[in-house]
Amino acid sequence: MDLFSESFGQALLLLEENGSDGMPPLLRPVQQDAASRFMAQGLPTIRHEDWKYTNLVPLSKRLFHVTAHDDREMLSHDVFREIRFSARCKYRAVMVNGGFRPDLSNLESLAHGLKVYSIRAASAAGHDDVANTLECSINRESALTDLNTAFLHDAVVVELGEGITVPEPLHLIFIGSGDASNFLRLPRVIIHASRNCSIRIIEEYVSVGHDQGLTNAVTEITLDEGATVHHHRLQVESREASHIGRIYATAAGNSRFLSDSVSFGASLARIDIDVALAEQGASCRLNGLFVAGGNQHVDHHTLIDHVVGNTHSDELYRGIIDERGRGVFNGKVIVRKDAQKISARQTSNNLLLSRYAEIDTKPQLEIYADDVICAHGATVGELDADASFYLRSRGMSEEDARALLTYAFAERVVEDIPVEGIRRWIENRFIRGGGYRDFMEALATA
Amino acid sequence: MLEIKKLCAEVDGTEILKGIDLRVCAGEVHAIMGPNGSGKSTLAHVLAGREGYTVTSGSAQFNGKSLLDLAPEERAGEGVFLAFQYPVEIPGVNNVYMLKAALNGIRVYRGERELNAVEFLKLVKSRVKTIGMDEKLLNRPVNEGFSGGEKKRNEIFQMSVLEPRLAILDETDSGLDIDALKTVANGVNALRDGQRSFVIVTHYQRMLDYIVPDYVHVLSKGRIVKTGGKELALELEARGYDWVNDEVAA
Numbered sequence: 001m002d003l004f005s006e007s008f009g010q011a012l013l014l015l016e017e018n019g020s021d022g023m024p025p026l027l028r029p030v031q032q033d034a035a036s037r038f039m040a041q042g043l044p045t046i047r048h049e050d051w052k053y054t055n056l057v058p059l060s061k062r063l064f065h066v067t068a069h070d071d072r073e074m075l076s077h078d079v080f081r082e083i084r085f086s087a088r089c090k091y092r093a094v095m096v097n098g099g100f101r102p103d104l105s106n107l108e109s110l111a112h113g114l115k116v117y118s119i120r121a122a123s124a125a126g127h128d129d130v131a132n133t134l135e136c137s138i139n140r141e142s143a144l145t146d147l148n149t150a151f152l153h154d155a156v157v158v159e160l161g162e163g164i165t166v167p168e169p170l171h172l173i174f175i176g177s178g179d180a181s182n183f184l185r186l187p188r189v190i191i192h193a194s195r196n197c198s199i200r201i202i203e204e205y206v207s208v209g210h211d212q213g214l215t216n217a218v219t220e221i222t223l224d225e226g227a228t229v230h231h232h233r234l235q236v237e238s239r240e241a242s243h244i245g246r247i248y249a250t251a252a253g254n255s256r257f258l259s260d261s262v263s264f265g266a267s268l269a270r271i272d273i274d275v276a277l278a279e280q281g282a283s284c285r286l287n288g289l290f291v292a293g294g295n296q297h298v299d300h301h302t303l304i305d306h307v308v309g310n311t312h313s314d315e316l317y318r319g320i321i322d323e324r325g326r327g328v329f330n331g332k333v334i335v336r337k338d339a340q341k342i343s344a345r346q347t348s349n350n351l352l353l354s355r356y357a358e359i360d361t362k363p364q365l366e367i368y369a370d371d372v373i374c375a376h377g378a379t380v381g382e383l384d385a386d387a388s389f390y391l392r393s394r395g396m397s398e399e400d401a402r403a404l405l406t407y408a409f410a411e412r413v414v415e416d417i418p419v420e421g422i423r424r425w426i427e428n429r430f431i432r433g434g435g436y437r438d439f440m441e442a443l444a445t446a
Numbered sequence: 447m448l449e450i451k452k453l454c455a456e457v458d459g460t461e462i463l464k465g466i467d468l469r470v471c472a473g474e475v476h477a478i479m480g481p482n483g484s485g486k487s488t489l490a491h492v493l494a495g496r497e498g499y500t501v502t503s504g505s506a507q508f509n510g511k512s513l514l515d516l517a518p519e520e521r522a523g524e525g526v527f528l529a530f531q532y533p534v535e536i537p538g539v540n541n542v543y544m545l546k547a548a549l550n551g552i553r554v555y556r557g558e559r560e561l562n563a564v565e566f567l568k569l570v571k572s573r574v575k576t577i578g579m580d581e582k583l584l585n586r587p588v589n590e591g592f593s594g595g596e597k598k599r600n601e602i603f604q605m606s607v608l609e610p611r612l613a614i615l616d617e618t619d620s621g622l623d624i625d626a627l628k629t630v631a632n633g634v635n636a637l638r639d640g641q642r643s644f645v646i647v648t649h650y651q652r653m654l655d656y657i658v659p660d661y662v663h664v665l666s667k668g669r670i671v672k673t674g675g676k677e678l679a680l681e682l683e684a685r686g687y688d689w690v691n692d693e694v695a696a
Contacts, residue, residue: 390534393494394548395522408538442563
């Protein structure tokens with residue numbers, strides 16, 4: 001048994017004894033099953049096709065603290081001053097090391113028809129039925145999803161009623177903290193968007209201090225007929241942390257799922273986005289922007305399943321790799337038998353900023369229908385030397401020219417993000433002191 | 447202002463400039479003409495500091511500083527501006543933002559205060575009028591989707607905002623129709639103030655109808671083989687370049 005598995009000794013005992021630790025008791029059998037599956041399989045290895053480029057062996061040699069530790073003494077409202085979050089939203093739910101923090105959250109006077117709650121808090125308040133929310137969505141085959149299910153400490157549930165449009169984004173913040181402590185965080189988000197509703201959700205993963213923990217997050221999104229969910233996933237955990245995340249989205253007829261995945265942080269980041277376009281008229285747009293410098297490793301795997309005909313997908317991922325960073329993009333598209341009249345477009349553009357940087361990009365199309373439009377393209381390039389010289393000959397320093405050209409590469413993804421706060425937050429990662437969007441605003445009104 | 451002595455330069459191991467001597471004083475306009483492959487554009491790029499152009503010997507002093515030892519942005523800071531023959535398209539970078547970053551880069555180099563957005567945009571507005579550039583082009587990414595004429599006009603617009611001490615125009619007239627040529631020439635003339643100097647690299651005499659040079663140099667096979675006044679350009683237009691070469695050979 002590797003050290004990683006040993007992390008779960010106590011948690012397993014608790015599960016086996018069927019002891020209540022505050023989670024809904026109805027979940028116990030589900031968690032026990034997930035635990036035994038995970039303990040039997042362990043972490044995926046590079047022998048697994050989907051994990052060919054991302055090696056978890058370093059993680060398997062580490063012991064983690066599994067119990068949630070929400071750092072109540074350490075973490076106060078000051079965190080909102082210390083960290084530059086992507087946006088300031090009226091509604092927010094904050095989890096610290098996997099534990100819900102009502103005192104940092106603001107879920108008062110939510111928009112009509114919107115419910116956001118911690119499953120643990122709801123259970124404590126006697127709402128046993130909340131277990132169903134989780135239970136029905138738990139049947140996913142993945143060792144890491146099993147790991148999340150088995151030992152999760154809490155889950156955030158977002159429910160939006162029929163026909164409701166929420167004008168303001170909902171901000172879900174996951175903070176990892178703890179100096180030099182190996183916390184294993186298992187965030188779980190369950191989003192249910194009812195018929196014809198519309199919502200925008202920002203899911204942001206950050207660190208405070210020298211966070212060396214591991215996040216293994218799972219987000220499940222169900223879109224009923226005609227619903228629209230715009231989901232922004234932002235990952236900026238500490239360069240010493242590790243981050244694994246998975247989104248499962250199921251889109252019913254005429255619903256639309258829009259996803260932005262931005263990954264800047266963590267030493268190792270692996271994000272899987274699985275979308276099932278389950279009924280006619282369903283569509284998705286998956287955009288991504290990832291940056292890896294230093295020794296960072298960032299891997300995105302997306303899977304778009306065109307289950308039936310007349311479904312549409314559009315995907316654009318841009319990766320920027322510097323120093324000894326490594327990026328992976330694997331975009332799988334499945335078009336099921338008889339799923340006619342679908343369209344699927346996929347683009348992966350990558351920018352290598354150093355001779356040691358590496359990117360592996362792979363489109364993977366499995367098409368079992370014949371009347372379809374599928375297109376994919378991948379590019380890997382460097383900064384344009386002519387453009388750099390042009391900017392420098394005008395008076396920009398080499399460093400500024402490089403930063404501006406790198407940001408320009410990212411801009412194509414940024415311009416599709418409708419939240420100005422996120423755009424500025426991204427801009428600040430590239431251009432010292434920002435100022436690009438401010439200037440563009442001044443220009444527009446001049 | 448600019449004093450080039452025995453300048454030799456090579457590209458990919460091939461010697462292109464074989465001993466250029468040129469002296470440009472404040473306020474002067476020098477035209478450099480010559481057939482294809484004579485080294486005109488190479489000279490322009492060497493002065494702006496483009497990578498891949500290796501200076502093998504000689505010197506270029508600019509206001510007492512050795513230009514060839516400076517990075518491209520430092521040359522800009524000293525007041526050198528190159529209007530490109532083929533302005534680069536840069537998707538995702540706004541035209542005016544780039545210009546603001548450039549101007550502030552130059553101002554920082556000179557120890558001057560950076561301009562804020564309001565101050566800068568005021569300057570831009572006044573220059574747009576001078577150059578007669580379509581304001582819509584300001585909001586677009588640098589040169590992206592610009593017509594040939596718009597690109598050249600954009601170069602002159604940039605020049606008018608950056609206010610260089612020495613402007614090098616590399617075949618700015620090529621690909622321009624007569625109206626665009628006039629606009630570009632008017633822009634250049636508006637910037638002539640008795641102090642600012644110009645080096646105009648061109649194939650044809652026609653731009654020199656509008657921007658009247660003080661000196662015309664003929665570049666051939668990497669050397670300046672003939673220098674004269676503005677009449678020389680007319681003679682070249684009428685007789686071609688061969689007679690100059692013949693004269694040199696004789």
